[in-house]
Amino acid sequence: MSWLNSVRNALPFVAKKASTEENLWHKCKGCGQMVFVKELEENLSVCPKCDHHERIGPKIRFGQIFDGDYQVLPMPRVPEDPLKFRDSKRYADRIRTARTATGEQDALVNARGTIGGYGAIVGVQDFAFMGGSMGIAVGEAFVRGVENAVADGVPYVIFTAAGGARMQEGILSLMQMPRATVAIAMLHDAGLPYIVVLTDPTTGGVTASYAMLGDVQIAEPGALIGFAGARVIEQTIREKLPEGFQRAEYLLDHGMLDMVVHRRDLPERIAQTIGYLCAKQAA
Template sequence: MSWLNSVRNALPFVAKKATPDNLWHKCKGCGQMVFTKELEENLYVCPRCDHHERIGPRQRFAQLFDDGGYVQLAAPRVPEDPLKFRDSKRYVDRIKAARTATDEPDALLNARGTIAGNKVVVGVQDFAFMGGSMGLAVGEAFVCGVRAAIEDRAPYIIFTAAGGARMQEGILSLMQMPRATVAIQMLHDAGLPYVVVLTDPTTGGVTASYAMLGDVQIAEPNALIGFAGQRVIENTIREKLPEGFQRAEYLLDHGMLDMVVHRKDLRDTLASVTAYLCGERRAA
């Protein structure tokens, strides 16, 4: 036995410490590695480039409601596979996989709570659940959120994030567009505000319906907002689109949004907007 092996055998064995997989996060904006704890404390906004990461309903609720307290509304029950759809996988299998990955029933959740002491009902779409796609469950959840707001005599605030209608439900998914429009009219008939916050990305049938019907239209910085994709539009009109086309700041400059608000200021902005709108409607 060599002297090196003798030294190795004499040293105490120390197990290699495993590094948690979620200790660091790679920013999708600048590509830099960010300490996950630092990202969470900064509301999931990159402290280096200010890129707003996509977040789910529970993180959003915790950021918005007073003291992070809220009551989640029960998810509505709808037919899960009305068309018995199958592509490379069965639709029911895709739903099961999405539920396992997100631990959510579908792509839209509602919750009751208060913002700065004022009652609100907030709906949040989860892009992680099949791209936030709009199907029967999302449409019914939207209507339930509006009904809850009417019952509470409170504003309804929706955070949109979607790739559009859910193709596996065909025409039934497209029917959620007029249903949502009727629900918004019910809210207006009750004299209550409807506020939309568009997050990255909001596209397709969601943009063509309830995402663009708010009394006030707000967006997070650099959010992608549009109907058809940029490449599809360019191939159709045979022209190069302007720099930043379909981004929140471009839409603000062209009158399609009322404001673009940083996530750290969003709670205070919503408190001011809803308080003002509720005051105006009470006076009317």
């Protein structure tokens, strides 16, 4: 607080300046326009001006995708700092900061509920938690999500959002890629679908493993999806990349996705997909 404001607030005969909540408005990352937060929330965190899909966390996603009540599955207990890693900050401190900021234990949260009347286990990666990075906790949560789906006899649906593997856990984070692949095989052995919804952004080791192994690959409009960054690719191949490269619509046109679905249509489209893939079980 400045000296002038301190004096102003101390004088009883001077009217106090009206305060305004800082979170009344949101600047859209797509068009740069200021959007009323309430209007944005009512529109499922999609910009009403340019249709840009903002990043959302597990609680909001679960509320949007499930029919009603849902049950959040407990997070598995794993070693939190197996390598005692430190860069400019201790890894343990980074985890504590991320937990305080997001209210989540780690970057992948699972929940049980129904979508269009069909039972499902849904996993949501939170990009706000250390960039949604894949470490031991994320890998273990993915496996537990699949195990619960197999036990319940329902599909596993995952919403991916990640910057890749978590560097602070070294090779242990990379080991989660084959672990996830084996878990998906367990799901297939049980005759259950694995549905992937790629959201902005899905990159790195997550894209190189469970994000691209779905029986059905869905993406939100405009989502950034890829392994290496566009700049790295351009420097490697020494060519200019086409417009919209690594965006959901481009990947759909080139056969890497099955569909691009607006956020408001996701519950219905996922329910239709589950109904089609689980027709025999329903019968």
